[in-house]
Amino acid sequence: MLARLAGDVPEPRSAALRTIRHPATGQEIDRGIILFFAGPSSFTGEDVVEILLHGGRAVVASVLDALSTLQCRLAEPGEFARRAFENGKIDLTEAEGIADLIDAETEAQRVQAVAQAGGVLHRLYDGWRNDVLDAMALTEAAIDFSDEADVAADASARAREIVVALADAVAAHLKDGRRGEILRDGFRVVLAGAPNVGKSSLLNALARRDAAIVSSEAGTTRDVIEVRLDLEGFPVIVSDTAGIREAGGDIEREGIRRAIERGREADLVLWVRDATGAADEVPRELREAGAAIILVENKVDLVAGEMRAGAEGAETLHVSAASGAGLGGLVARIAMLARERIAPNDSPVLTQARHREALEDCERCLRDHLGQRLLDAELAAEDLRRASRALGRITGAVDPEEVLGRIFSRFCIGK
Ligand SMILES: Nc1nc2c(ncn2[C@@H]2O[C@H](COP(=O)(O)OP(=O)(O)O)[C@@H](O)[C@H]2O)c(=O)[nH]1
Ligand SMILES: [Mg+2]
Structure with missing residues (x-):
């Protein structure tokens, strides 16, 4: 051809x-x-x-x-x-890594994606699956040699050791503060605060372009506007929200509801205040949401003399969206928090909800196995099979038993 x-x-x-x-x-x-x-x-x-x-x-x-x-x-x-993938050249995590590499917008995302495309997760999860298979073989051996007490006890103890170590490794891997997932999706920063304090102006200043409507009429920003930024190699999504306040029409109330919702999903909330106005409190719903909060006193270009000190022991930065004063410091601070939260390190990290679900399932099966093994050997063995299948789902390794089961379960009993 x-x-x-x-x-x-x-x-x-x-x-x-x-x-x-x-x-x-x-x-x-x-x-x-x-x-x-x-x-x-x-x-x-x-x-x-x-x-x-x-x-x-x-x-x-x-x-x-x-x-x-x-x-x-x-x-x-x-x-x-x-x-x-179908020809066995790469596994599913490597295929996902390639897709992430193509989509990578920042340096830190590229570093994470290229490692995944190169097989770090493939090797990790395949290794774990091998451990489960080893434990299964030892468990089988313990059953087969049940009339030779020493051999059976030894095999059983070794199986247990493997499963305990693995369950702990999976748990530690899961408890990572979602760093890989956040790096993949972006570190979420929400601008919140009363109307007219300058949230939209700050977003524009941060984005260095006019991404949001800036107006002196209160309640202009009714929806949520997002810009994706590359801050020192980290993907940061900044959302501008409607002002949080009591009054307003229906549309504005909806905007306010979305602002609080956004704030709850955020990794960092910038609570913006007008430095010449009232020092309002961060609403309780936002304080309790768990995101880091920085107080941003905006419009410092209008303040003559002493600056208001940071209240409530919260970190406070003084900026002016209009003159640009303090913005460099704000950007550096956001980038530093993003780095602490999501910078790639040497250990492989979870990058997708799909993997997280399967790993949670895997850990559950391993714990079930440990609880079950002295009570019912059959059920305990089934727990290990489920754990291995959960890991196989991540990499796309097909469990032959599962495939055979699927094919033959459609046959009539006895055929
Ligand atoms: N002097 C001064 N005015 C500002 C500053 N930031 C915003 N403004 C003005 O404050 C008003 C409200 O700004 P806007 O960004 O729409 O506030 P938002 O309602 O919080 O989004 C507009 O007239 C802006 O031009 C600032 O740093 N200095
Ligand atoms: Mg606005």
Whole structure:
């Protein structure tokens, strides 16, 4: 097929300059580099050809047309990764890592994604699955050798040791403050405070563009507006909210409800005040939400003389969205908090809710097993099978028993 497009097929993995011709007409389309990767030593495991062209629109269109006459079609989204997965070249976590790498907007996200694409989670979860299989084998051995008390007791003790260590490792991995997930999704900062204190102006100043409506009429920001920022390599999502206050019409009340909701989901709340106005309190719902809170006294350009001191022992920063005073310090502080919370470190981290659910399931099964093993050997063995399946769900490793079970459960009993 390739020969009809570009003459001799080059040696695998060596670049060759070729004239590319339309198979239907023989007309020269372009001259470019052909790279041939023979399966199974390719990304997907199949034969793969890469054609490097002059990237003009007509050149690309003509080559695509030429390829379509050779029974080729455009790949579906994710099809290469999918084929690589189906051919056992990568597992699901690596496929997800590739997707994250493509979507990475900041340096810290890139670091995390490239590690996952390179298999850190694959190795970790596969290793754990192996441990479960070892414990299963030992448990079986303990049952098989139940008439030889020493052997059985020894196998059983070793199985227990493995499961205890594994349950603790999974628990520690789960208890990570969701750092990997937050890094993947973005560190959430919410601007909240009374109307007119300058929240929308601050968002614009932080985003260095006019992302939110700024107006001197109270209650203008009725919905929630978000900007995604790259602060020193960390993904930070700043949301501007409607002013929190008692009065207002229905739409504004809805905006206020959303502001409190946002604040509850935030990693950091910036409670903005007008430095020339009243020192209002942070509402209890927000204080109790668990996010870090920084008081931001805005409009310091209007304050002559002494600045109001930070109240309630809370961290207070003085800024002016209008003049830009203090904004550098605010940005540095947000970036520092994001770094503390989500900076990648050397140990592999959970990155997706899908993994978290399966790992919680796995830990539960391991704990059930430990509670069950002296009571009912059959149920205890089933707990281990479930734990191994939970881990297999993350990596996409198919448990043969599960597949066989699925196929044969559709047969009639006795057939
Ligand atoms: N002098 C001064 N005015 C500001 C500052 N920040 C905002 N404003 C003004 O305060 C008013 C309300 O700002 P806005 O951002 O809409 O407040 P929001 O209701 O909290 O979103 C507007 O007239 C802004 O121009 C500031 O740092 N200094
Ligand atoms: Mg506003």
